[in-house]
Amino acid sequence: MRGLPGPIRNSVLSIVRHPLRSFLVVLTFALGLASVVAIVGTIEGGRRTISHDLEALGTDLVAVINPLKLGSLSIGVRTEGRPLEQADVTSIQQQLQGVTDSVSPIRIDLGLSSTQRGTMRHTIIATIPEFISVLRPGMLAGRFLQHQDRWPTDDSDETPAAIDEALAVILFGDPVTAIGQKVRCIRDGRGFNARILGVVKDPLLLRQYMSAFDSTSSARSIPARRLQFLNLYLPWRQNQDQPQLLLVDAPGIDDVEEIVVRLEKIIAREKLGVFLHVQKTWTSVVLDIIDRFSGLGHFIWILDLVVVLILTGTISLLAIDESLEEVALRRAEGATVLEVVLPVLMEGMWLSLAAMVPGILIGKLILQQGIEPVLGWSSWLPPRMIVGTCFGLLMTGILGSMLPALRVAKLDPAAVLGGRRDL
Amino acid sequence: MLVQMKQIRKCYGEGDSLIAALDGVDLSLDQGEFVAIEGSSGSGKSTLLQILGCLDRADSGTYHLNERDVQSLSGSEMARIRNETIGFVFQSFHLLGDRDALANVSLPLEYRRSAPPTVSPTQVLERVGLADRITHKPSQLSGGERQRVAIARALVKEPALLLCDEPTGNLDSASGHQILSLLSELREELNTTLVLVTHDPEVAARADRVLSMKDGQWI
Numbered sequence: 001m002r003g004l005p006g007p008i009r010n011s012v013l014s015i016v017r018h019p020l021r022s023f024l025v026v027l028t029f030a031l032g033l034a035s036v037v038a039i040v041g042t043i044e045g046g047r048r049t050i051s052h053d054l055e056a057l058g059t060d061l062v063a064v065i066n067p068l069k070l071g072s073l074s075i076g077v078r079t080e081g082r083p084l085e086q087a088d089v090t091s092i093q094q095q096l097q098g099v100t101d102s103v104s105p106i107r108i109d110l111g112l113s114s115t116q117r118g119t120m121r122h123t124i125i126a127t128i129p130e131f132i133s134v135l136r137p138g139m140l141a142g143r144f145l146q147h148q149d150r151w152p153t154d155d156s157d158e159t160p161a162a163i164d165e166a167l168a169v170i171l172f173g174d175p176v177t178a179i180g181q182k183v184r185c186i187r188d189g190r191g192f193n194a195r196i197l198g199v200v201k202d203p204l205l206l207r208q209y210m211s212a213f214d215s216t217s218s219a220r221s222i223p224a225r226r227l228q229f230l231n232l233y234l235p236w237r238q239n240q241d242q243p244q245l246l247l248v249d250a251p252g253i254d255d256v257e258e259i260v261v262r263l264e265k266i267i268a269r270e271k272l273g274v275f276l277h278v279q280k281t282w283t284s285v286v287l288d289i290i291d292r293f294s295g296l297g298h299f300i301w302i303l304d305l306v307v308v309l310i311l312t313g314t315i316s317l318l319a320i321d322e323s324l325e326e327v328a329l330r331r332a333e334g335a336t337v338l339e340v341v342l343p344v345l346m347e348g349m350w351l352s353l354a355a356m357v358p359g360i361l362i363g364k365l366i367l368q369q370g371i372e373p374v375l376g377w378s379s380w381l382p383p384r385m386i387v388g389t390c391f392g393l394l395m396t397g398i399l400g401s402m403l404p405a406l407r408v409a410k411l412d413p414a415a416v417l418g419g420r421r422d423l
Numbered sequence: 424m425l426v427q428m429k430q431i432r433k434c435y436g437e438g439d440s441l442i443a444a445l446d447g448v449d450l451s452l453d454q455g456e457f458v459a460i461e462g463s464s465g466s467g468k469s470t471l472l473q474i475l476g477c478l479d480r481a482d483s484g485t486y487h488l489n490e491r492d493v494q495s496l497s498g499s500e501m502a503r504i505r506n507e508t509i510g511f512v513f514q515s516f517h518l519l520g521d522r523d524a525l526a527n528v529s530l531p532l533e534y535r536r537s538a539p540p541t542v543s544p545t546q547v548l549e550r551v552g553l554a555d556r557i558t559h560k561p562s563q564l565s566g567g568e569r570q571r572v573a574i575a576r577a578l579v580k581e582p583a584l585l586l587c588d589e590p591t592g593n594l595d596s597a598s599g600h601q602i603l604s605l606l607s608e609l610r611e612e613l614n615t616t617l618v619l620v621t622h623d624p625e626v627a628a629r630a631d632r633v634l635s636m637k638d639g640q641w642i
């Protein structure tokens with residue numbers, strides 16, 4: 001203590017000598033910081049979860065769609081020319097090698113499947129094993145189709161298949177027990193038997209959060225049902241299946257642009273008449289909405305710090321009156337204005353620093369115990385947000401000491417010591 | 424010559440309520456001199472002491488302390504002079520209530536920029552007769568003892584100029600007496616210039632000079 005420079009020592013002593021006051025100020029700072037942490041953690045966590053869910057749906061996909069087969073679909077650009085064929089698929093796969101996660105030809109049919117539990121109309125997708133990269137959430141059980149999984153040469157043999165979690169629930173009850181089960185299917189008027197190799201995890205984690213918000217709302221079930229994924233995945237038959245669309249999976253959203261440019265060149269050169277559908281567009285709309293949401297968070301964040309500023313400013317303004325006689329005496333004994341103002345500013349600084357760790361811990365506790373169980377998503381505190389908030393709190397601590405510091409700076413020691421100032 | 428003041432004026436308020444607390448005061452003090460100032464309430468005695476003590480500035484006039492022109496000094500230079508050259512003793516002691524006698528006496532040394540004084544706070548406390556009260560808080564001390572602590576606080580700076588504004592005003596006559604004897608003893612021991620504002624004719628008798636003030640002027 002003795003070795004410290006005067007203003008630092010005096011600011012620390014002032015804190016130690018008024019434990020209750022210091023405790024209340026630290027508590028105000030800590031709770032203010034905690035609520036900022038809770039708000040930021042909730043919004044950033046939500047943003048991350050939603051982005052993650054969007055990614056799970058395939059945010060970075062570019063689809064080249066044959067208009068002849070899927071004529072009602074009108075999203076994207078329609079080019080003039082011939083439809084996409086197997087040979088184009090191979091050539092696009094080669095030309096985009098290295099810049100994509102996968103380039104999968106897809107045949108989609110509306111099919112019918114039945115088990116002991118019932119019969120269900122659903123989509124059947126024939127594609128190559130690389131398509132697994134599009135299925136972001138991965139497998140719930142078993143594995144996806146691999147190269148050795150082929151259509152049997154004999155029609156009575158079983159075709160290896162993968163199934164979406166939601167469809168497995170309908171056909172088998174518990175999706176995990178679907179592995180190894182047999183299912184009778186009809187596609188394009190032809191019946192065959194399929195054996196389930198794996199169950200694809202439902203990407204729509206969002207649905208769980210929707211129901212967590214309000215379990216009594218009937219409205220929630222409408223979008224939730226529409227978003228269900230009900231596919232059976234079958235092996236691609238080279239030279240036999242006609243591609244209805246080609247799904248190009250970009251490594252990330254930022255890579256989509258370049259892939260689109262390259263695809264457009266190929267389409268123009270080959271004179272293909274296809275729709276080019278880019279998923280990134282609607283993804284960015286959703287992300288944009290979330291960004292506005294987090295903008296609101298910033299507003300609350302600042303409002304919160306202003307409230308803390310007013311509270312702590314008031315406390316320290318009231319407190320400073322107590323020490324004005326001491327300040328006047330110190331001035332008479334040779335302290336400069338700076339030497340009496342600095343400890344006041346530093347006191348606010350120390351108290352806000354002292355509140356940082358408890359504030360963040362309380363905030364995390366609120367997130368873990370109060371918010372996460374209700375919202376159902378995990379919170380996320382980006383380090384730069386923590387740094388920013390702590391810096392904001394430090395500034396609040398110093399700003400809150402400004403008014404008392406100003407009062408100290410303007411104090412006329414002669415008036416106080418001459419007894420002409422009413423305390 | 425320690426102090427040389429010429430035509431010092433100090434006004435308070437403005438417009439109709441303008442009061443000249445000091446209205447053209449001259450004052451010269453030699454090193455080691457003991458000057459008593461008397462005068463009715465509101466005559467300007469405290470105002471003069473504040474200007475002498477570099478706690479306040481005059482509106483006009485000249486003030487030289489140790490040959491330095493005080494009127495032209497900056498705020499921090501005045502603070503330094505208060506710390507190194509001037510000791511204050513106030514009527515209401517102005518001790519820090521939550522600190523013991525020793526801490527109160529040590530306070531001026533926190534702001535010492537030049538070499539520390541030759542005496543220690545403990546030595547000064549012993550000199551004013553408080554050797555066994557060093558760790559007492561002001562609330563545990565009598566009025567006379569508190570004023571001794573305040574005197575020790577002023578003397579620890581080894582000031583050339585000791586300014587006392589009615590130092591016995593809050594004390595009973597017996598302890599007031601002791602304080603006055605202590606001050607005049609110390610003045611002789613340390614060869615400090617002592618300026619003492621008082622209403623007590625007995626004090627005036629001990630002083631080298633007695634000055635009377637009325638309406639901001641000498642009479």
Ligand SMILES: Nc1ncnc2c1ncn2[C@@H]1O[C@H](COP(=O)(O)OP(=O)(O)OP(=O)(O)O)[C@@H](O)[C@H]1O
Nearest residue numbers: 415435436442444463464465466467468469470471
């Ligand atoms: N800060 C101030 N603001 C306004 N007027 C002041 C101020 N300080 C002093 N005065 C006025 O200046 C005059 C002189 O005041 P001062 O305190 O010097 O008198 P004093 O001789 O010490 O009186 P007392 O014996 O009562 O202590 C008084 O009329 C007082 O009202």
Ligand SMILES: [Mg+2]
Nearest residue numbers: 468469470588
């Ligand atoms: Mg007075």
